[in-house]
Amino acid sequence: MSLQVFDKIISDRGSRYAVSGGPARTRAEAEALLAELRRxxxxxxxxxxxxxxxxxxxxxxxxxxxxxxxxxxxxxxxxAGLTDHVVIVTRWYGGKHLGGDRFRHVVDAVRHYLAQGEARQVGR
Structure with missing residues (x-):
């Protein structure tokens, strides 16, 4: 498995975000990447x-x-036309509700992954 991790990419009101991902053809492979991240x-x-x-x-x-x-x-x-690839957005809650901004941060995190990650070669 080749899991790519981009940590500490977004910070807002104490909440911190990271984005990770890698190739996966089955749900089991996607869950294995998630388990790898959680190690x-x-x-x-x-x-x-x-x-x-x-x-x-x-x-x-x-x-x-x-x-x-x-x-x-x-x-x-x-x-993006990206298939057989899992993308994981991680959030550490910082104690203050972000409202709709949390969705903007999810979008920004995925954009970061698509621009920086190996998904660039796979999905385009």
Missing amino acids: NKRFAKATHNTWAAILSGEAVRDDDGESGASQIILQMLER
Whole structure:
């Protein structure tokens, strides 16, 4: 598995964000990448590890308590034409509610991944 992690990319009112991802052809492979990420104690203690993937035409996603966030990730993967690849947005809650800004941060995190990650070579 080749998991790419971009840590500490966004900070707002104490909440911190990271984005990670890697190739996955099945839900089991996507969950294995998530498990690999969570082996890092810092990510295991995160408030949310929200993820989505389009695997062989099947959309899979998990909000992990960040309601609606995985749908945003999924829509961005669809627009980018990125399949067989999981993208995980991690958030450490900082004590202050972000309201709609949390969705803007999810979008910015996925954009960062698509621009910087190995997804660039795969999805385009």
